[in-house]
Amino acid sequence: MSFLGYLALAWLLGTAAASWAGPDPLAVAALALGLSLWALFLKKGGLVLPLLMPLLVAGAYWHYAATLEREPSPLARLTESGPYLLRGVVDGEPSEKNSFIRYLVQARHVQVEGGGWQAIKGRLLVVLPSSLRFRYGDLLELEGRLEAWSPQGGSPVVDGALDATMFYPEARWLGSGFGDPVIGGLIQWRERLKDALSRALPEPEAALAQGVLLGRRGPLPKEVLGAMDATGTSHLLAASGQNVTLIAGLATVSLAWLVGARWALAAGLALTAGYALLVGGSAPVVRAAIMGGLYALAHISGRPRGGLQPLLLAGAGMLGWDPLLVEDISFQLSFASTLGLVLWSYPLQGWLWRLLEGKVPRGFYPWLRPIAGLMAITVAATAFTWPLTALYFGRASLMALVANVLVVPSFVPLLVTAGLAALAGSLWGGAASGLGWLVWPWAKYMLSTVQALASVPGVVLGWDGIGLGHLAAYGAVVAALTWLLRRSSLAGRRLGYPLPQVALVGLALFGLGGGIWGLWTSAPSGDRLEVAFLEVGNGTAVLVSAPGGVRILIDGGPHGEAISKALGRQLPFWERSLDLVVVTSFQMRHIGGLVEVLDRYHVGKVVLPPTDGQSYTYHTLQEAMNRNGVPILWAAQGQQLRWSGGFLLRAVYVADEEPVAFHLMFGNIGILILSSLSPDGQRALLKEGWPMAHVIYLYQRGGAEPTLLRQIVSASSARVLVLQGALEGLPEAGPDLGREVLVLRPSLGKDVVIATDGHRLWVEGPRGP
Numbered sequence: 001m002s003f004l005g006y007l008a009l010a011w012l013l014g015t016a017a018a019s020w021a022g023p024d025p026l027a028v029a030a031l032a033l034g035l036s037l038w039a040l041f042l043k044k045g046g047l048v049l050p051l052l053m054p055l056l057v058a059g060a061y062w063h064y065a066a067t068l069e070r071e072p073s074p075l076a077r078l079t080e081s082g083p084y085l086l087r088g089v090v091d092g093e094p095s096e097k098n099s100f101i102r103y104l105v106q107a108r109h110v111q112v113e114g115g116g117w118q119a120i121k122g123r124l125l126v127v128l129p130s131s132l133r134f135r136y137g138d139l140l141e142l143e144g145r146l147e148a149w150s151p152q153g154g155s156p157v158v159d160g161a162l163d164a165t166m167f168y169p170e171a172r173w174l175g176s177g178f179g180d181p182v183i184g185g186l187i188q189w190r191e192r193l194k195d196a197l198s199r200a201l202p203e204p205e206a207a208l209a210q211g212v213l214l215g216r217r218g219p220l221p222k223e224v225l226g227a228m229d230a231t232g233t234s235h236l237l238a239a240s241g242q243n244v245t246l247i248a249g250l251a252t253v254s255l256a257w258l259v260g261a262r263w264a265l266a267a268g269l270a271l272t273a274g275y276a277l278l279v280g281g282s283a284p285v286v287r288a289a290i291m292g293g294l295y296a297l298a299h300i301s302g303r304p305r306g307g308l309q310p311l312l313l314a315g316a317g318m319l320g321w322d323p324l325l326v327e328d329i330s331f332q333l334s335f336a337s338t339l340g341l342v343l344w345s346y347p348l349q350g351w352l353w354r355l356l357e358g359k360v361p362r363g364f365y366p367w368l369r370p371i372a373g374l375m376a377i378t379v380a381a382t383a384f385t386w387p388l389t390a391l392y393f394g395r396a397s398l399m400a401l402v403a404n405v406l407v408v409p410s411f412v413p414l415l416v417t418a419g420l421a422a423l424a425g426s427l428w429g430g431a432a433s434g435l436g437w438l439v440w441p442w443a444k445y446m447l448s449t450v451q452a453l454a455s456v457p458g459v460v461l462g463w464d465g466i467g468l469g470h471l472a473a474y475g476a477v478v479a480a481l482t483w484l485l486r487r488s489s490l491a492g493r494r495l496g497y498p499l500p501q502v503a504l505v506g507l508a509l510f511g512l513g514g515g516i517w518g519l520w521t522s523a524p525s526g527d528r529l530e531v532a533f534l535e536v537g538n539g540t541a542v543l544v545s546a547p548g549g550v551r552i553l554i555d556g557g558p559h560g561e562a563i564s565k566a567l568g569r570q571l572p573f574w575e576r577s578l579d580l581v582v583v584t585s586f587q588m589r590h591i592g593g594l595v596e597v598l599d600r601y602h603v604g605k606v607v608l609p610p611t612d613g614q615s616y617t618y619h620t621l622q623e624a625m626n627r628n629g630v631p632i633l634w635a636a637q638g639q640q641l642r643w644s645g646g647f648l649l650r651a652v653y654v655a656d657e658e659p660v661a662f663h664l665m666f667g668n669i670g671i672l673i674l675s676s677l678s679p680d681g682q683r684a685l686l687k688e689g690w691p692m693a694h695v696i697y698l699y700q701r702g703g704a705e706p707t708l709l710r711q712i713v714s715a716s717s718a719r720v721l722v723l724q725g726a727l728e729g730l731p732e733a734g735p736d737l738g739r740e741v742l743v744l745r746p747s748l749g750k751d752v753v754i755a756t757d758g759h760r761l762w763v764e765g766p767r768g769p
Contacts, residue, residue, distance in 0.1 A: 002309060003049065004309070004313060005308065005309035005312050005313070006039065006049055006053065007049075007052060007053065007056055007316075008309070008312035008313045008315070008316035009312050009316075010035055010052070010053040010054075010056040010057050010060075011056050011057075011059070011060045011316040011319065011320065012060075012312060012315050012316050012319060013031060013035070013057065013060075014028065014031065014032075014056060014057035014058070014059070014060030014061055015060040015061075015063070015064055015319045015323050015326045016326055017031045017057070017060075017061065018060060018061040018064035018065065018323070019064065019323075019326045019327055025061065028057060028058070028061045031057055032053070032054035032057040032058060033054065035053040035054060035057060036050045036051070036053055036054045037050075039053050060319070060323070063320070063323050064323040064324075064326075067322075067323050067324055068324075072163075073121065073122045073163045074120050074121065074122060075107050075110075075120055075121065075122025075123075075124065075146070075163040075164050076122065076148070076149075076163040076164060078110070078112075078146050078164070079146045079147055079148045079149075079163075079164050080145075080146070080147065080148060081145075081146070082144070082145045082146055083143060083144050083145050083169075084110055084111065084112060084143070084144070084145075084146060085110070085111040085141065085142075085143050086107055086109070086110045086111070086120075086141070086142045086143075086146075086166075087107075087108050087109045087110075087117070087139065087140070087141050087142075087174070088105040088106050088107040088108050088109075088124070088139075088140060088142065089105065089106050089108065089137060089138070089139055089140070089178045089179060090103050090104070090105055090134050090135065090136050090137060090138045090140065090179070091104045091105060091106040091123065091136070091179070092104035092136065093136060093187050093190070094133075094134070094135075094136075096130065097130075100127055100128065100129055100130055100168075101127075101128055101129075101130050101132070101133065102125060102126070102127055103125070103126045103127075103128065103134065103140075104123060104124075104125060104126075104162075105123065105124050105125075105126050105140065105142070106122075106123055107120050107121065107122045107123070107124060107163075108120070108121075122163035122164065123162050123163055124146070124149070124162060124163055124164040124165055124166055125149060125162050125164075125165045125166070126140075126142060126165070126166045126169065126171075127165070127166070127167045127168060128168065128169075128171055129168065130559070131617070132171055134171075134173060135176065135187075136179050136183065136184050136187045137176055137177055137178050137179025137180075137184050138173060138174075138175070138176050138178070139173075139174040139175045139176070139178045140171055140172065140173060140174065141171070141172040141174055142166055142169040142170070142171055142172075143169055143170040144166045144167070144168070144169025144170065145166070145169075146164040146165070146166060147164060147165045147166070147167070148164065148165075149162040149163060149164055149165050189426070190214055192426040193213065193214060193422035193423070193425075193426055194210055194214060194422075195425075195426075195599060196421065196422045196423075196424075196425025196426045197209045197210050197213070197418060197421065197422050197425070197439075198210075198564075198596075198599065198600045199425060199576060199599075199600055199601075200421045200422075200425055200435060200436035200439065200576070201421075201436050201439060201440060201443065201573060202564075202567065202568035202571055202572075202573045202575075203221075203564040203565050203567070203568030204221055204224050204447060204565065204568060205439070205440055205443040205444060205447065205568070205573060206564075206568075206600075207564075208224075208237070208414075208443045208446065208447060209414065209418040209421075209422075209439055209443055210418075211236065211237030212236060212237065212411065212414050212415050212418060213415060213418040213419055213422060215237075221565055223451075224447060224450070224451065226454070227450045227451045227453075227454035227455075228450055228454075229397075229460075230397055230399070230454040230459050230460050231397055231399045231400060231403035231407075231450050231453050231454050231459065232382070232386070232389065232396075232397035232399065232400025232401075232403055232404060233400075233403050233404060233407050233408075233450055235333070235385075236407070236408075236411055236446075271412075271415075271416075274419075275415070308339075308342050308343070311335070311338055311339060311342055315335055318331070329388070329392060332388055333385050333388060336384040336385050336388060337381040337384060337385050339384055340380040340381050340382075340383055340384030340385070341377060341380050341381060343380070343384075343482050344376070344379070344380035344383065344384075344481075344482065344485060345376045345377050345380040346376075347482075347485035348375075348376040348379060348380060348485055349372050349376035351485060352372040352375065352376060353372050356372070375405055377408075378404045378405050378408040378409070379401065379404075379405065381404075381408075382400055382401050382404045382405075383401070383478065384478070386400055386401075387471050387474045387475075391471060396460070397459060397460055398458065398459055398460070399453050399454070399456060399459045402453065403449070403450060403453045406449050406453075407446050407449055407450060410442050410445055410446050411446075413442050414439065414442035414443055414446065417435070417438040417439045417442060418439050418443075420435055420438065421435035421436055421438065421439050436573065436574065436576075437574065440573045440574075444573075527547050527645075527757060528547070528755050528756060528757050529544070529545070529546050529547065529647060529664075529666040529669075529755065529756050529757075529758070530544070530545040530753060530754070530755045530764075531543070531544050531545075531664070531671055531695070531753070531754050531755075532544075532545070532566075532570045532751050532752070532753045533697055533722045533724070533744075533746050533751060533752040533753075533754075534557070534563070534566035534567075534569075534570070534746065534751050535566065535746035535747060535750055535751050536556075536557030536558065536562035536563055536566055536593065537557065537558055537559075537562050538558050538589055538725075539555070539556075539557035539558035539559075539562070539588075539589035539590065539592065539593070539699075540554075540555040540557065540584070540589060540590055540675050540676060540699045540724065541553065541554070541555050541556055541557040541562075541563055541566060541593070542554040542555065542673060542697060543566075543567065543570050543571075544664065545570075546643055546645065546647045546666070547644075547645040547647065548643065548644055548645055550579050550580075550643050550647065551571070551575070551577065551578045551579050551580075552578070552579060552580045552581075552582065552649070553567075553578050553580070553581045553582070553597065554581075554582040554584065554662065554673055554675075555582070555583065555584055555585075555590040555591070555594075555675065556581070556583075556590070556591055556592065556593035556594035556596075556597050557589070557590075557592060557593040558588055558589050558592040558593065559592045559593050559596075560592070560593045560595065560596025560597075561593075561596075562593055563593030563594075563596060563597055564593070564596055564597075564600065566751065567597070567601075569751060570751065570753075576600070576601055576602060577601055577602040577603070577604070578597070578601050578602070578603050578604065579604045579605075580603075580604055580605055580606075580607065580641070580649075581594065581597065581598075581603050581605075581606045581607070581630075582606075582607045582635075582649075582662065583606065583607065583608050583609060584609065584659040584660045584661070584662070584673070584675040584676075585609060585658075585659035585660070585675060585676065586609060586611070586617075586618045587659075587676070588617055589676065589699075590659070590675070590676070591617055591618065591621050592617055594621055594624070595617075595620050595621055595624045598621075598624040598625060598627075598628050598630060599624060599628070603628065603630050604630075604631075605630060605631040605632070605633055606625060606630050606631070606632050606633070607632075607633045607634075607635055607641075608632055608633070608634055608635065609634075609635055609654070609659070609660050610634050610635055610636065610654060611656055611657070635651045635654055635660045636651060636654060637651060637652075637653075637654045638650065638651065638652075639651040639654075645666075646666060646667055646758065647664075647665070647666050648664070648665040648666075649662060649663075649664055649665075650662065650663045650665070652672075652685070652691055653677065653681060653684070653685045653688070655681065655684070658677060658678060658681045659674075659675040659676050659677050659681075660675070661673065661674050661675065661677055661681070661685060663691045663693070666756055666758050667756070667757070667758020667759055668758055668759055669694050669695075669756045669758055669759070669761065670691060670692045670693045670694055670695075671693060671694065671695040671696075671697070671754075672691060672693035672695070672696045672697065672716065672718075673697050674696065674697060674698045674699075675697075675698075675699055676698075676699040676700075676725065677698070679708055682708060682712060683708070686711060686712065686715060690712070690715040690716050691716070692716065692717070693716040693717075693718055694717070694718060694719050694720065694761060695718065695719070695720040695721075695722065695754055695761070696712065696713070696716060696718045696720070696721050696722070697722045697724075698721070698722070698723055698724075698725075699723075699724045699725040700723060700724070700725040709721075713741055718741060719741060719742065719761065720741065720742045720744065720754060720761065720763065721741050721742070721743050721744070722744050722745070722746070722752050722754075723743065723744070723745050724745065724746060742763065744763070
């Protein structure tokens with residue numbers, strides 16, 4: 001390392017010491033003295049380096065302290081008071097959760113205590129209900145209290161600190177087009193890519209592909225997110241610096257044996273830059289892209305160990321511009337993972353090769369070479385970031401190393417195939433479904449591996465008391481291993497065994513095999529009718545799969561995330577169409593998720609209740625039907641829809657202010673979908689004549705009426721009762737209903753699935769993860 005590299009190291013360590021030591025200058029002074037003695041021991045630069053390194057440490061300490069003493073912004077001084085009337089522009093891509101959306105807003109004007117409008121600067125985080133939707137560049141008027149911002153409590157990771165937050169203020173839209181047109185175009189393009197992946201893949205594979213490609217988690221089930229946290233692989237779903245560094249390292253190493261060094265350099269740098277742009281081009285990602293690019297340049301130029309000095313210079317420059325970055329988790333992860341690649345990946349690859357060489361037939365060398373490279377990249381990045389995750393999150397995954405070694409090699413193939421499918425689908429909607437076959441095997445492999453490893457007992461170790469002493473001990477072990485690796489590796493040896501054509505065929509067969517396996521395991525039953533009563537939370541949704549491949553969805557649950565997960569559980573991954581969507585009521589619990597369904601699936605037609613809805617969700621549903629060109633039928637009493645194979649759907653109860661009740665008939669088996677029909681509606685249907693129903697589905701809205709339920713079971717001769725909603729007081733088993741009836745309840749991600757051949761019934765649920 002040259003003279004400049006040592007100076008950059010002094011600035012980095014000085015800034016880090018200032019952050020950790022706080023106002024105490026003794027620790028910084030001890031660091032300066034230690035670096036000076038170290039420089040004397042190295043005998044580099046005579047006395048100049050031992051003198052300059054302590055001065056740079058002191059300068060970094062002063063620069064950090066001066067930055068902390070800056071005055072708070074005008075917007076921050078208004079926190080914990082108010083309420084205020086504020087106008088600002090949406091300054092980033094909204095982050096949507098189940099029931100609310102987070103917006104970053106750039107404040108422009110504020111009205112204080114009924115006075116006139118005053119210009120103001122600052123950024124705030126605004127949390128609004130999901131029923132209010134705005135876009136980047138929209139000018140909003142917000143009325144509410146300003147609160148101090150804190151990065152804890154589930155707030156999103158943002159580029160730089162915020163000045164304030166507003167929780168559920170009154171919000172009014174004043175106009176659009178106030179943002180940067182380039183950023184606005186990039187956000188729209190990301191939305192098109194996201195929608196293309198949603199159309200190409202089911203859940204949770206679509207959410208995983210969106211997380212890998214676009215840096216957004218999407219509607220992944222909680223159990224999947226928990227598994228990824230437990231195995232230390234959740235970084236794959238975020239626009240993190242660690243991800244950018246992994247892309248640079250994996251692409252460069254894996255492509256070097258496939259297309260040669262020069263093309264690998266170009267591909268690695270292009271993939272890194274493209275990924276940084278796709279995930280939003282935020283400052284943390286750009287910083288990580290710079291570091292990852294430096295690693296790629298050093299590796300392909302034939303000097304993989306020469307990347308240390310550029311990394312130190314880049315890190316020192318970033319901290320010189322903003323010393324508070326030293327406390328940014330994203331900066332620390334990207335710097336640590338790049339440092340791991342620079343120090344460990346090449347020596348570890350040489351050590352692995354030395355371990356294997358001569359012990360396996362030479363014909364296997366072309367296969368083992370890339371495997372050793374991918375393993376070295378993964379181990380290096382994981383080993384250097386593992387203590388940071390333990391420090392900040394109070395826990396460490398004992399399976400992190402194994403999980404990353406098994407999962408991370410599939411990261412780049414998933415990224416590339418998801419990018420191809422999203423790009424093609426954004427240009428031509430029909431292409432997304434066809435290319436989904438390329439993406440699904442990689443996503444399925446990653447999800448299955450993570451969930452299998454997370455099921456191992458004791459996989460997560462809680463470390464609430466971890467501190468700097470533990471990090472120092474871990475750092476000493478890493479330093480010793482680094483010294484050993486660099487001594488034992490094959491210095492300067494190029495391990496270049498080209499990949500044979502049969503390997504390329506093997507990679508293609510992996511994707512084809514995954515597709516065939518998916519077809520085999522999720523093929524429809526053929527001559528049977530399957531009715532899945534979906535667990536979607538506080539709402540109703542029923543999926544009917546009839547002979548001939550007919551798919552009917554009755555209601556869509558309360559929100560898009562729930563119905564997307566449920567359909568992903570029940571439909572084959574290639575199935576992206578629904579012949580019919582039936583709406584029993586315009587209440588939120590019935591239609592909240594249908595906008596997502598209409599945008600993700602090709603829908604043949606929609607059956608709607610005869611009464612117009614007045615809610616915001618209803619108008620959003622209308623817009624989605626118009627946008628996708630879906631024909632509409634209006635439900636009427638006695639209306640019948642027939643399909644080949646003897647399958648009949650009939651509206652048996654249509655009344656104002658009540659959900660529509662439908663009766664399914666297949667052969668001699670009847671299934672009655674009452675949805676959330678009120679007790680008065682149930683009594684009215686009893687008076688009109690209850691249809692034959694072997695299975696009854698009811699969503700209970702209010703208090704239970706066991707007597708009415710016994711009358712319904714008696715009138716219909718039902719054998720199976722599927723209940724959802726407010727279940728308190730409802731019967732737990734058949735004897736409570738006066739006869740033997742099987743009572744089932746979809747719950748906790750478990751769907752109830754009932755199948756029939758027209759003569760017999762099979763209960764195949766609850767079904768779920």
